[in-house]
Each structure stands twice: as C-alpha cells, then as structure tokens.
Amino acid sequence: MPILVIAEHDNAVLKPATRNAISAATQIGGDIDVLVAGSACAAVAEAAARIAGVTRVRLVDAAHYADHGAENLAALVVANAPGYSHVLAPATAAGKNFLPRVAALLDVAQISDIVAVVSTDTFVRPIYAGNALATVQSVDPVKVISVRGTAFEAAGEASPVSVEALAAGPDLGLSRLVGRELTQSARPELTAARVIVSGGRALGSSDNFHSVLEPLADALGAAVGASRAAVDAGYAPNDYQVGQTGKIVAPDLYVAVGISGAIQHLAGMKDSKVIVAINKDPEAPIFQVADYGLVGDLFDVAPALAAALR
Amino acid sequence: MKILVPVKRVVDYNVKVRVKSDGSGIDLANVKMSMNPFDEVAIEEAVRLKEAGIATEVVAVSAGLANSQETLRTALALGADRAILIETDVELQPLAVAKLLKAVCEKESPQLVIPGKQAIDDDSNQTGQMLAALLGWPQATFASKLVVNADKTAAAVTREIDGGLETIEIALPAVMTTDLRLNEPRYATLPNIMKAKKKPLETTTPAALGVDVAPRLKTLKVAEPARRSGGVKVADVAELVEKLKNEAKVI
Incomplete structure (x- = not known):
C-alpha cells in the first residue's frame, strides 16, 4: 500500500523538513503520495511534485487550512487515510501538533521522532532525550510516524509528477489564529x-x-x-x-x-x-x-x- | 471552572539513565523518580488560575503503578485540590492514557485539561493531542501564555512554534499542553506537604473506566546510543582556532 506524507509549508514555500520525511518514506518503500493542504498553495504543490521519490501530489486548497490548525488538518488527513499503510509528517512543532490527533482518530499508536527505518513496521526512536534508542514494532494496521529531520537526508529533485486536487473537508471552527510573531533576529534559530x-x-x-x-x-x-x-x-x-x-x-x-x-x-x-x-x-x-x-x-x-x- | 491536570511519574531529569544489559529497557531500580517537569508547569498554571479566582477546582490525575500516588501527593502539595489514580501495572502508551483521560473527563466535565507537552521518559509528545481528538475538543499545544476570557467560554493561548510564537483562540472545553516558558513552578512547602496528606485521593482502574489499555507498540530492543569518544584538550585559543579550521573544518 502507498505511503502518505503530509507536507509542511507556509502556503508559499515548502518547508525543507518535508524532504527528510519523504526520504524516510522512501526507505520504508512503496508509492509515496504527498498531501499539500493550505490556502492558495499551488506553488507548494508544484515544489512537492518535483521531489525525488514522490509518486503523486494531492492538493487541498481551502481558506480553513491556511493556518494549519491541528483540528481541521487532522480531520482532513483522517478522511483521506484509507488505502495508505503509513502516514508520515516531519517531527517539527507543526507536525507534533497535528499528527497525534490523526493517530487517535484512526485508533492507532503514533511512532514519534523516528531516527531509523528497520522494516515496514519497525523503527528506531530516541527516548530519555536521546540517552537511549528504542527499536519499536507497530502492530497497528496503519503506521502514523513523525520523522526527525536530522536523521534522514533531504530528498533531492526529480522530474515533476502529477498534482491532483482533492475536496476539502468541513471547517470545524474549533480554533482561530489570532496572530503570529516570528522572531526577527539577525541570529539563527x-x-x-x-x-x-x-x-x-x-x-x-x-x-x-x-x-x-x-x-x-x-x-x-x-x-x-x-x-x-x-x-x-x-x-x-x-x-x-x-x-x-x-x-x-x-x-x-x-x-x-x-x-x-x-x-x-x-x-x-x-x-x-x-x-x-x-x-x-x-x-x-x-x-x-x-x-x-x-x-x-x-x-x-x-x-x-x-x-x-x- | 474545573481544571484537570494529568501528571506522570518519571525518572528525575538529573538522573543519568542506564540501559539494562539485556537490552530490554531502562534500569529503574533504585532510581530517583519525580514529577515530569512539564507537568509541574501544568499544575502551577492550574493553581495560579485558581488563585486568580478563574478556576474553582484543580484535579490531578495519574495513571500507572501504585507508587504514582507519590506524584499525586506532590501535585496536591503544589495546590491541587484532589487527585485520581488510575492504577495498573500494564505498560501504558499515549493512546491508552488518552483514552483513560477521556473517560475521566466524561465523569468530571472539566473546562480545561492541562497536560505537559511531553514526558521526559518516552518523549512521545502525543497524549494531550490524542485526548483532544478523542473528545472532539480544540487543542493548544506548547503553550507559553494563557488568557481565559471573562465568561470562561474561550481562551487565547500563545504557542511556541518553530521560529517564534503564535496566538490562537480556542473554544472551551479544550486541552492545552504546557511548554517551559508558561510559568516557573513553585516549590512545595513543608506545611503544604503535610496538608496534602489529608487531601482526597481516589483510586480507580482501567477496567472500571471501561478502557482497553493493551500496548500497540512492542519494544523489541533498547540500546545505548553511540558514545562520543573523548576529545583532546587544547593549550590556548590559537590552537583551538587552528583545530576548528583545519581538523574539524567547522569554521
């Protein structure tokens, strides 16, 4: 069965951590679909379609995905999850926010922050802040996985694959973005x-x-x-x-x-x-x-x- | 409004954990245990809301072995009003804990649940989000500031995101997970530790709550990460700069 990777982006630019998650998906093996959910984010979908290893990009464009609120995004992923063996996202602040919701709604465990792929159902993840590495095997039908970016190479470029539009889910209206304050420091994060x-x-x-x-x-x-x-x-x-x-x-x-x-x-x-x-x-x-x-x-x-x- | 704070008993953050020689897990024998640091922040936030007259009751909940009672007593000493222990010797994974907490929420009807963002033992960072999903509630993860509105129907939460902060408005009831900047937890005073012994602590079980807590992930092996080989001492700044440029090639 194919793997679904959820792209991280700001509606204009695809975040590099997505490439590391795609690289992890490539190691698991199988077709890889990338879901780009956002608002006016066609450019992101085109960028995702040019990443090596990707089979198909699925684009959902609606105003209520613009801010990537966990509630709406998780519901959308769950609605589109049937048919996939694995659902992957980068273990970034955004990925950590919505992905456990996906796992809970699918009634499966999440495997957080993987640093290595052993097989299609077995992965290595750090515990105790990296003082130990646990090899864990999932017995669930769908594996929901967040990927530690520093542990996987960023997937490179390839000739573009197709971008297919998907229908949006409903706006659950549970949360609303008031504002963002991104650090404008001359220093790196x-x-x-x-x-x-x-x-x-x-x-x-x-x-x-x-x-x-x-x-x-x-x-x-x-x-x-x-x-x-x-x-x-x-x-x-x-x-x-x-x-x-x-x-x-x-x-x-x-x-x-x-x-x-x-x-x-x-x-x-x-x-x-x-x-x-x-x-x-x-x-x-x-x-x-x-x-x-x-x-x-x-x-x-x-x-x-x-x-x-x- | 009532606030529910889940707390977890974990290896103290100052302890150097050791992997068991048979690779089956972490050696927990005679290791100092404490409340998960992010849960201390959660208790503090709930108690401050009570002190400010916004919350009426703070209920601490823990799930696990009988000795999680100690952690609940700490929560009571820090200002929680009462505690619930869901006792089991099954290894609890985040989905199971979220289901247990959902069952407790259905009984207790809190307006706000404040879990720590992650436990420093399994580092999963899942339980709060899973609980919110199972209840169909909004979530605000990695919170660094909370403002509950006047009629207690909504809250503005500032969250730590990659590269900065964002503020979201969520309808209540909701789940908010704590990050470190939310507050600085107080220390339990001796009189409060004594008082905590008299506060109510109720015990229940997963079966009584009707929750299947069977693990979904099998831990096949726990290993030590590759050790860093000890480095060298350099004599002065000039030698350091030379090594960084020509040997390590990082500058």
Whole structure:
C-alpha cells in the first residue's frame, strides 16, 4: 500500500523538513503520495511534485487550512487515510501538533521522532532525550510516524509528477489564529542553527551572559543557548535553554562556555557534530563529551576566541 | 471552572539513565523518580488560575503503578485540590492514557485539561493531542501564555512554534499542553506537604473506566546510543582556532 506524507509549508514555500520525511518514506518503500493542504498553495504543490521519490501530489486548497490548525488538518488527513499503510509528517512543532490527533482518530499508536527505518513496521526512536534508542514494532494496521529531520537526508529533485486536487473537508471552527510573531533576529534559530554558543552559570550575571557570549556568537554567526542553571539563575530567558527540558539541538559546532555539563544539558546537545568546551575546572563533565576542551577563565578565553575569529 | 491536570511519574531529569544489559529497557531500580517537569508547569498554571479566582477546582490525575500516588501527593502539595489514580501495572502508551483521560473527563466535565507537552521518559509528545481528538475538543499545544476570557467560554493561548510564537483562540472545553516558558513552578512547602496528606485521593482502574489499555507498540530492543569518544584538550585559543579550521573544518 502507498505511503502518505503530509507536507509542511507556509502556503508559499515548502518547508525543507518535508524532504527528510519523504526520504524516510522512501526507505520504508512503496508509492509515496504527498498531501499539500493550505490556502492558495499551488506553488507548494508544484515544489512537492518535483521531489525525488514522490509518486503523486494531492492538493487541498481551502481558506480553513491556511493556518494549519491541528483540528481541521487532522480531520482532513483522517478522511483521506484509507488505502495508505503509513502516514508520515516531519517531527517539527507543526507536525507534533497535528499528527497525534490523526493517530487517535484512526485508533492507532503514533511512532514519534523516528531516527531509523528497520522494516515496514519497525523503527528506531530516541527516548530519555536521546540517552537511549528504542527499536519499536507497530502492530497497528496503519503506521502514523513523525520523522526527525536530522536523521534522514533531504530528498533531492526529480522530474515533476502529477498534482491532483482533492475536496476539502468541513471547517470545524474549533480554533482561530489570532496572530503570529516570528522572531526577527539577525541570529539563527536555536534548533536550526549550524553553530551554537551556549553559556552556563559561570557567566555570573545576565550582563556578563550577553556581553561575553554575544560577540563570540556574532563572530561565528551562531545562535545563543544556555544551560538550565543559567536560565534558573535568571541570566538568560527560558527559550534559550538547551537540554532535556529545553531544546534538543544537533549543530555542526557547539561551543559550551562555562557549562559544567549536567546530565540534563548533555542530553540536549550531545549529538552535535563538534563540541568545544571552555571551563576553568579541568574535571568538569563537559570535557568528557567535548572534542576540543580548553581549560581556562572564560572571561579571558571567550573574548580572545571572538577576536581570533573576527 | 474545573481544571484537570494529568501528571506522570518519571525518572528525575538529573538522573543519568542506564540501559539494562539485556537490552530490554531502562534500569529503574533504585532510581530517583519525580514529577515530569512539564507537568509541574501544568499544575502551577492550574493553581495560579485558581488563585486568580478563574478556576474553582484543580484535579490531578495519574495513571500507572501504585507508587504514582507519590506524584499525586506532590501535585496536591503544589495546590491541587484532589487527585485520581488510575492504577495498573500494564505498560501504558499515549493512546491508552488518552483514552483513560477521556473517560475521566466524561465523569468530571472539566473546562480545561492541562497536560505537559511531553514526558521526559518516552518523549512521545502525543497524549494531550490524542485526548483532544478523542473528545472532539480544540487543542493548544506548547503553550507559553494563557488568557481565559471573562465568561470562561474561550481562551487565547500563545504557542511556541518553530521560529517564534503564535496566538490562537480556542473554544472551551479544550486541552492545552504546557511548554517551559508558561510559568516557573513553585516549590512545595513543608506545611503544604503535610496538608496534602489529608487531601482526597481516589483510586480507580482501567477496567472500571471501561478502557482497553493493551500496548500497540512492542519494544523489541533498547540500546545505548553511540558514545562520543573523548576529545583532546587544547593549550590556548590559537590552537583551538587552528583545530576548528583545519581538523574539524567547522569554521
């Protein structure tokens, strides 16, 4: 039976995470249909039709899908689910929002955040913030799966396949978008950043946190993160938090400044490609996961590093 | 209005979990257990709504082994009025928990259910959304701000989305799952811990609620992820920059 992949987009542009989900679907094997639901989103459907591995694109265009509210989107997916063996979506904030609704309405389990495909019914997913990997087998007739983007290559381009229009479902009217405030920062977003500079409690104050880390982040074009200890101490806002109870990140380069390396912090960043640790305590646990450790006073080292990189 | 807060007993976030040597799961023997951190945020939000005169009652619910009572007592010490334990030794998966909570909602008729966005053990991030779907209610996941309107028929919820925030208006009753920025949970004081021992805690079972909780996913194996090999110490900034440029090639 074919696989249905739900595209993520903003009605104008297809989000790259969709390509990683299609890549996971290709590994499962079989025909792949992509559902594009939105409003005035024909350009997205055309982009989806050019992704390698896709058999067919199904487009639903109606005003009540414009904001991708979970209630309407999940109902639409469920109405179109018969005939599919698997329903996949990216494990992004949007995918995590609507996909469990789909699974519940189909009365099946969801397999969250898969990082590997073992067979058509067996998948690997991280548990305990990535401190363990569980191999799970679904006994349900339909497998509803969210895909961790960083674990699958983005599917490439191919010659376009057909786009077929589907009828819209009803507007359930359960929720209404009031507004969006997208961060207009010159810095990249934490979970999408290629480089992250993170600070810990050793920074000592909110002023130091900004005055020491920001020049270094600017020099690297990096996002700024923080340990839970730094957040709890009030040096950085909560949305900076990297760790088991904050954001899980996997950048190419993670620079930990004055972070001792509590377990819950390591859980959030240990999949980074290269880890640099700057800490004055040579016994700090962060050095056990760091590729490059520099023992020294962060108030000397961080500015010197920023200067050397500029 | 009544608020229902589901809470889960999980391995404390400061514990380094160990995979059992036979690969059957995580070793939970003699490990410190705590309330799931996102559920602490949920209890805090419900209690604040009560303190503000918006909510009339806060009911904490947990499902699982008998020792989940400890977690419910913590919820009571943090300000919940009463607690319900759905006791079972079956391994509960999110769909089963959502069905149990649906049965409790049908009895209790809360106006708002506030689960944590995910439990830090299985990291599924499903239960709240599944519950909303089964009840046919609206949902607001990953909430960082909640404003209930004056006549308590709707709420404006600000949600954490990729790249920023969005605010949605949902009709009540509804399910709202918490993200960390929603509030800073209080600590239970000793007098409140003592008082919590006297608050009502009712026990029921999946069978009494008429819910089939059989697992749908079989865990075949649990393994440790590939370990990072220990790195090297560099002497100074110049050596660090040289290594990052020429060896790691990340800058």
